[in-house]
Amino acid sequence: MDRPLTNEEIIHEEEASQDEPPASQSIIKGPFKPSDFYCVYLLNSISRRRSFYVGSTPNPPRRLLQHNGHQSMGAKRTSKEDLRPWEMVAIVHGFPSKIVALQYERALQKPQITRFIKHHERISGSSSSSGGGNASRTVHQYLANVRLLLKCDYFRRMNLKVDFFANGGYDQVYESWIENKYGVFLGEEYQVRNSFKDVGECYLDCMGTLKKQRQKYYYNDEETVVGNEKNSDCGVCGGILAKDGIGQWRSLGCYHENCEFSGHLRCIADSFLEVETQIIKEGLKKNKNNKKNKNKNKPPGGGKSKYFGSSYSQLSQSAKLLISNQTMDKGTEGVYPILPFRGKCPSCEKMLYWNQLIKSSYPDG
């Protein structure tokens, strides 16, 4: 849909949907349904610890069985008997869609040619001059590229998470991550864990959490979508959350435990954007004041951005975090985000990531 629906059209849609399948079902059929789970994974050969393989899947435990030949549909490179069995040592997850996960997978497979890693940041591999084919990379190089991709403008707004697995006690990959040989540092907003015994356990936990968040938010009253259990008013504007609200009037709910905040999608987005725009404005103001006396300290690569020119490098960390090439709009006073990244829940004051908010506010199925 290219334009927002008018009120008349919304009412018309509500009437039209009465004889049709439940509203919750017609809503989730649209192009907006987020993926439940999709991850990019790193396999390590148990018999040859220096061999790795990068792939992506909606179901990592099943995919691992396929790679090890216990189920059909494995990949050619992992079918060599001297490399089996494979272990899944890490996954990156939280992608909003399969397509985005595939973009991350390809970039990790071909870090020398991906547009997501800037030229001056690239990790030079030993035998990768041929253009990124099947170059043999070390675990340190793989992990540095995982970090570089998490940090890039495109992926960093997605609140992606990384999980490591020690499997049978082999912890070398996580130790290499901690060592961070190439010194690629991530901000504290990234969630990196090493808390599950294997990928099966992690997968069940992720799916369970999502289910819990959704159960908390939805209740089946004529199978329609309302809001959090006890709230049927928007926590931002105070208006009614329509049972079959669609588009910008859809309702979203806080996914943190014991919080019952819910509100219109549009109202929550606007309130997050207001704060983000303010942070960027303040960052720019600070930058203007600094400009006069700071002309020497140019960072590697010039620190330029499409929208902010060389002033980008002097923005505050939080302002930089909010800036993404994809979501900026040119206004009369400057450039502002049009898609929220994150914001504090007005009720429990915990941080809500837009990605997760959308994902947890869609029913199962």
Ligand SMILES: [Zn+2]
């Ligand atoms: Zn509202």
Ligand SMILES: [Zn+2]
């Ligand atoms: Zn909350």
